[in-house]
Amino acid sequence: MIVTSADETLKTIMHKAPVVNYIVAQWEAHVNRKTMIQCKNCQQWGHATTNCNANPVCLKCARSHQTKGCLVPKNAPESELKCTNCGGHHTANNIVCATYQNRLEYMENKKLERQQRNNTTQPRKFREAPAPATNPWKNPPATQETQRIPRSQQSPSYM
Ligand SMILES: [Zn+2]
Ligand SMILES: [Zn+2]
Ligand SMILES: [Zn+2]
Structure with missing residues (x-):
């Protein structure tokens, strides 16, 4: 039994891995039946x-x-x-x-x-979220994004 990412379907798996260890693989969705x-x-x-x-x-x-x-x-x-x-x-x-x-x-x-939700790479629709109040990087690269953060949003205890 294998666990795949959400964008894998039975079809894509069958296409990518028709054979496993020289044995023709039979793929079926396990989760559906069980849940x-x-x-x-x-x-x-x-x-x-x-x-x-x-x-x-x-x-x-x-x-x-x-x-x-x-x-x-x-x-x-x-x-x-x-x-x-x-x-x-x-x-x-x-x-x-x-x-x-x-x-x-x-x-x-x-x-x-x-x-x-568990994915570390956030879905695109969350990219526009406001910058965090505290900056986790000591020397943030001077990109346009970091420049746009107002001083007031940075934590006073940062230094
Ligand atoms: Zn009846
Ligand atoms: Zn029915
Ligand atoms: Zn019942």
Whole structure:
């Protein structure tokens, strides 16, 4: 298992490293599956069954009964299935689900945000931040930026 920077996708990794140690690599996103839990009681994403106080919702037909008591047969046509989360014709744990996909995107964005925050090189949009009040360099190079800092902003205890 490897951890990559936020701008790597499964596609870029497969392109860059199709072979690892002379073995053809099979890459798959590990984080997505692991961070996405689905309640087996109410079929909602994001909480475990043990934490669920909701009424049971069927995985297959979205009616309020337990999945194992469902009358919809195992090999029922898609039209008989109903997802409680998005209303589509699939079981509620099917990853084609729009609700699942939205949540996945949300989680990915969250992950990206976290990685950007931890990154030492700040994202471009923060470059315009005001200069710090205390100057960490003893002899700052006389660039235009340092010249623009007013005297009043420099710490009196600096010397
Ligand atoms: Zn639940
Ligand atoms: Zn059912
Ligand atoms: Zn769905």
